[in-house]
Amino acid sequence: MTPTTPVLEMTGISKRFGAVQALTDVNLTVHAGEVVGLVGDNGAGKSTLINIISGVHSFDEGTIAVSGERVSFSSPQAAQRAGIATVFQDLSLCDNLDVVANLFLGQEFLMGGVLDEVAMEKKSWDLLRSLSAKIPSVRIPIAALSGGQRQTVAIARSLLGSPALVMLDEPTAALGVAQTAEVLNLIERLREQKLGVLLVSHSMADVQAVCDRIHVLRLGKDAGDFDGANTSTETLISAITGASDNVVSQRAAKNSLAGTERTPS
């Protein structure tokens, strides 16, 4: 076991939309086998950051490195080729198609010009079993599945391209408790498979349940990077809302900084 290069390393990312400075100097790292939570209030810049990572938006300043290689995505396809899989909140599944058809939509296995249904079904089962997924059948339409099962299918599909990083946007937002449990267990499976996972969520309970590190964004800036196992909900909430960012704490931080190194203030 040796120190690994992070699967995703973003340094000094800034993004401006016209007059709105959406992101300012954001730094974020995700290692293999690590689940990082990205939390923040509405308008904190989570979605912008995700869109930048998944290649939907460009960025103005800063660098992104995927598995140690500096990249700049011109399209979502480029991000996917680089090993970044994104599962968006709406899942982008076709309700009328069955699980196999959804998994392989646009990337079907062919054998002599016709669909190789047998190979695809086999691969589907392998994939779903590796995630310990509770899908009763791969030949039922997506419309017949529960919210948690749909999320599972969407995540399984993202794994087909053997990504290094899986990004999940609000995977538990519309789910009941039993389905949430299923998705959280699934995230633990992804971690065991040594994938980097970036989890964006508003639910503190879910983020704290599975994340190794929790990165807080506030008003487009980094508001802290916390250890998932030793950080209380109160600390996270105060970082999200800015309650911990006041004159007293700023002065304390400045004083402690002045004690160690000389910085012009």
Next chain:
Amino acid sequence: MRPTGSQTSLREANRALTVEAVRRHGGITQVELAGATGLSPATVSNIVKELTAAGTLAVSYAVRNGRRAVQVTLARGNGLVVGMHVGTRHLRIALADPSSSIVAEHHMPLAPDHYADASLDRAAFLLDDLLDRVGADSGEVRGIGIAVPAPIDPETGHTAVPGLMRGWDGVDIAHAVQQRVGCPASAGNDATLAGVAEAHTGVARGIPNVLYLRASHGIGGVVVRGGTPQIGRRGAGGEIGHVSIDPDGPLCRCGNRGCLESFVGAAALTAQLPAAYSHLNYADIISEASAGDPLCGRIVADAGRHIGLALASANNLLDVDLIVVGGELAETRELLLSPVRHSFERNAFGAVGSAPAVVAGELGVRAPLHGAIGLAVSALAI
């Protein structure tokens, strides 16, 4: 993937595969079972017929996608009991029949400092889902047992020592569950219940005096004498995790110094990781050690040495017949146990030649869940 060999062993393997799939899904139709196991529909049909006749599975008729379907569940006796283990980072909940065999089970990761109200609400929803999966209604549930990682004061029903579970202080746990689910509930310490489960159905079956140690996020333990846990006046008996092995040692979350837990609890183990390993968590240390990583192996071995020392002091007072080590850390088997034995034998009184055996638990990390089911079943009998 399917094992090769004689027809008989193949049939056995296929049966096991089928039962496992039914257990995992709770309830599943016969057609779906073929997909989930990879067996042919004819084979599944035969196996289901055999196992239904043998009383392992039960079938009922349902309608799926407008077609008649055979719904397969595990057979259960009259009435159901629920076992619940609210661990430090996990929630496990299982439905079992009164013979204590599990018919359906849920698992959910929890935040590090979870609160009683939120966690119990989630547990109640998961229970609803389990009942739904096996096609039972809530009226069939006759009792609930809850295991929590802290001693429970038998008089108040609160945790006996405040601060061990911050979000659960001052909550009458059994009562809170009873209010949510509407059937009798009882609560106990997870290490105590795990020890009782090992003594009743696990590796310590039929052994009169057993010392059980559960090495998980926290460290707990219990003395089981003739199948009965010795929990003491306030329910805090057997707390071997808070035996001090070094009066100048690190501070423990209980407020004392040098407790066994402050050396071998999850926080103590992850704190030892050097920077290059800092992305590992407690579960990773266990899996990496088992996979042969020398540094994680050393962390586990050192933990074993400390545990052996505490067990030696405890056994000098108790002189038990068998010592059982369970919990997540014991999943590393001999990596943990051989240093435990070594240090135990070096420090125990007159241990040479006549020391009690130190063995790993048989029920693994689900021992507290089995214990909670046992607690619910024994409450039924009274």
